[in-house]
Amino acid sequence: MGLSTYSQLKAAVADWMERDDLSERTADFIALAESRLNRTLRARCLESDQALATTPGSRSVPLPVGFREGLGLWLETASGRSALAFHDPVDLEVEPTPGVPGAWGIDGGQLVFDRPADRAYSLTLRMLGRLALSDAQPTNGVLADYPDLYLFGALVEAAPYLRDADMLALFAARFDAALTEARIKEGRHRTHTTLRVDPVVTAGGRR
Numbered sequence: 001m002g003l004s005t006y007s008q009l010k011a012a013v014a015d016w017m018e019r020d021d022l023s024e025r026t027a028d029f030i031a032l033a034e035s036r037l038n039r040t041l042r043a044r045c046l047e048s049d050q051a052l053a054t055t056p057g058s059r060s061v062p063l064p065v066g067f068r069e070g071l072g073l074w075l076e077t078a079s080g081r082s083a084l085a086f087h088d089p090v091d092l093e094v095e096p097t098p099g100v101p102g103a104w105g106i107d108g109g110q111l112v113f114d115r116p117a118d119r120a121y122s123l124t125l126r127m128l129g130r131l132a133l134s135d136a137q138p139t140n141g142v143l144a145d146y147p148d149l150y151l152f153g154a155l156v157e158a159a160p161y162l163r164d165a166d167m168l169a170l171f172a173a174r175f176d177a178a179l180t181e182a183r184i185k186e187g188r189h190r191t192h193t194t195l196r197v198d199p200v201v202t203a204g205g206r207r
Helices: 006-019 021-038 141-145 147-162 165-190
Strands: 048-054 060-062 069-076 078-083 102-107 110-113 123-127
Touching: 006 021, 006 147, 021 147, 141 147, 147 165
Parallel strands: none
Antiparallel strands: 048 123, 060 110, 069 078, 069 123, 102 110
């Protein structure tokens, strides 16, 4: 059985539980597993750039759908891009005079700036997206790269419902191991190494 789509994952969870009467609950178990992964896994496949724009006279912009965490915000101009400084909204000093935004924060479901924009500015938000499988969104990068995380995570969530302590212990260990391996892999993606170029050796042995 494959594990590349939401429907396949639901079928696999039901199959591993060996309970035909719980097929309708599998969506709940998967959603609970996703909730845990959204708190614990930072995967590069969930990072994306989102184009936004300020509204003249306003110091806020709605967050994109699926937003989980902001990684950076840039102001795009004809001369290039410039990074805006991030601040906690309670520490953001607000200038009432409209102008070019210089700092930003996240307040509820909005990006907020240190001043109202005096015109429409183009922005690029680098963000971490949220896992949310559904029939309308049947796959994502985490399911493609780490299907065991989804499977074992859903089975961990199923165990308390079934009141099965042995099942919980077994699949919690499998889930934790898979999560550790995924974090190691993602950590390697984020590590920048300098490639060493060996000197060329000639036919006479001289370098």
